[in-house]
Amino acid sequence: MIIASPDLVAIARSQIVLLTQSLGAVASAIYITENVAEGRSPELVEVAIFPAGAISLPEAFPIMTMGSGGLVRQRRFILPLIYEDTILGFLMTGRDDRDWFDYEQSQIQQVANTLAIACALDRRNQWLMSSQQRNYENQANFLASLLHQLRNPLTAIRTFGQLLSRRIIAEDPNQKFVTGILRETQHIQDLLNEVDQPVPLLLIEPASDQAILPAATMEIEEVDLVNVLEGVSSFASAIAQERNIQFLTNIPSRLPQILGNESALREVIGNLVENALKYTSEGGYVLLGTDVKPDTVHIYIQDTGVGIPEADIPRLFERNFRGRQADGNIVGTGLGLAIANDLVQKMEGSIHVISEVGKGSTFAVTLKRN
Numbered sequence: 001m002i003i004a005s006p007d008l009v010a011i012a013r014s015q016i017v018l019l020t021q022s023l024g025a026v027a028s029a030i031y032i033t034e035n036v037a038e039g040r041s042p043e044l045v046e047v048a049i050f051p052a053g054a055i056s057l058p059e060a061f062p063i064m065t066m067g068s069g070g071l072v073r074q075r076r077f078i079l080p081l082i083y084e085d086t087i088l089g090f091l092m093t094g095r096d097d098r099d100w101f102d103y104e105q106s107q108i109q110q111v112a113n114t115l116a117i118a119c120a121l122d123r124r125n126q127w128l129m130s131s132q133q134r135n136y137e138n139q140a141n142f143l144a145s146l147l148h149q150l151r152n153p154l155t156a157i158r159t160f161g162q163l164l165s166r167r168i169i170a171e172d173p174n175q176k177f178v179t180g181i182l183r184e185t186q187h188i189q190d191l192l193n194e195v196d197q198p199v200p201l202l203l204i205e206p207a208s209d210q211a212i213l214p215a216a217t218m219e220i221e222e223v224d225l226v227n228v229l230e231g232v233s234s235f236a237s238a239i240a241q242e243r244n245i246q247f248l249t250n251i252p253s254r255l256p257q258i259l260g261n262e263s264a265l266r267e268v269i270g271n272l273v274e275n276a277l278k279y280t281s282e283g284g285y286v287l288l289g290t291d292v293k294p295d296t297v298h299i300y301i302q303d304t305g306v307g308i309p310e311a312d313i314p315r316l317f318e319r320n321f322r323g324r325q326a327d328g329n330i331v332g333t334g335l336g337l338a339i340a341n342d343l344v345q346k347m348e349g350s351i352h353v354i355s356e357v358g359k360g361s362t363f364a365v366t367l368k369r370n
Contacts, residue, residue: 002034004047008122012048015091015111020050023104025093027051032081032089032119044090075099077108081116088119147192154192158185180234190263218264218346222257222370225290225297228266229255233288236273244282250289257370258297260347265367268340272301272363275336279305279325280360292369300364308355316353317341 004012012030019025031044076094080087091112100108161181168175229251240247258265269288276286284304291298308316312323319338344351344365355361 002032002045002123003126004032004045005122005126008032008118009047011118012115013050015115016048016050019093019108019111023093023107024095024097026095028091028093030089030091030115033087047089077105079108079112081112081119083116083120088116088123091115150188151192154185154188158182158189161185176234177238180231180238183231184235187263187266218261218343220259220261220347223260223262223265225255225258225265225299226251226253228262228269229288229290229299231266232269232273235270236277236286236288239274239277240286243277245277245280246285247277248285248287250287252290252292255290256292256297258367259370260349260367261343264343264347268343268365269299269301271336271340272365276301276303276305276361276363278330279303281305284360294369296366296368298364298366300362302360302362304360307357307359308353308361309357310355313353313355317351 016025016028016030019028027050029049030047032047033044075096075098076092077100079091081089081091091108093108161178165175165178165182168178229249233247233249233251237247273286273288280286280303286304287300287302289300289302291300306325309324312321315321315323317337317340318334320334321338322334341351344367347367349365349367352364352366353361354364
């Protein structure tokens with residue numbers, strides 16, 4: 001069903017004011033329509049009328065192929081709103097005290113042309129909004145189906161990890177890898193649980209809180225930093241070993257608790273470490289360490305990777321921004337650093353980066369001590 005947006009209504013009313021004040025029209029009405037067929041009366045939707053109920057399209061009004069001249073009947077002026085040879089509506093105006101002069105009819109035609117363009121833009125905007133909404137819903141449905149299908153293999157991996165853990169003695173050096181598998185599968189499960197929460201589709205003003213996971217459910221609490229860093233180190237050392245990269249740590253056995261969110265912090269540090277490993281060549285190293293201050297704790301990730309151009313650093317935490325790396329052969333989405341930065345800000349912390357092309361980068365996450 002065709003409708004008029006508030007913007008179109010506002011434009012129509014402004015044009016009626018123009019007709020009333022400038023040309024002395026005592027009654028005016030603007031309607032929109034669609035599918036105007038020859039020999040049939042159009043179905044009209046009222047956009048604006050002044051005064052209320054003062055003028056309407058005659059029931060017997062003949063619909064034909066009309067030029068821009070419209071129809072003048074006894075001081076009543078009726079003009080079709082035509083855009084690209086399509087009738088989008090009608091403008092009707094009239095007065096009782098005198099006939100319309102040619103120059104006045106020309107001004108009314110200009111009003112009709114303005115309204116025709118406004119109707120066309122309004123209809124196109126509504127179509128685009130509707131199309132965007134459908135695309136958004138299709139993407140949301142696809143994502144929901146994909147996430148649902150991830151659950152079965154995730155359950156299988158967790159089950160295999162649990163069975164494997166029972167068959168490996170605690171002293172076996174491979175036990176830490178099995179523990180890492182179980183920890184990361186639980187992490188994925190926690191993220192999937194976030195998506196289970198029903199969230200309304202928001203098109204015009206999407207909530208930034210829902211653009212990352214975990215999102216609105218994040219609670220700030222005491223976090224055992226050692227536990228988080230040991231967990232990240234477990235999977236990072238395995239990746240580094242596979243890629244022939246040294247993974248080093250400088251993590252004291254005891255660290256003060258920080259204020260944050262354990263799941264979010266694991267996501268942040270894991271992302272930064274994974275990036276460091278991804279952009280470090282074989283034979284290089286990645287160092288994960290901490291620096292304790294009286295009120296804060298700095299968690300730093302240093303690498304000997306390709307480095308970041310100085311021009312890219314100001315935009316480094318923008319979503320979908322990859323800078324010079326977009327032209328390289330290392331795949332990525334440009335989302336990891338943006339998500340990490342959002343999560344750190346939610347924990348009332350900050351991320352800083354120092355980098356030099358060809359020598360490597362250092363990312364430092366600063367969080368408050370409890």
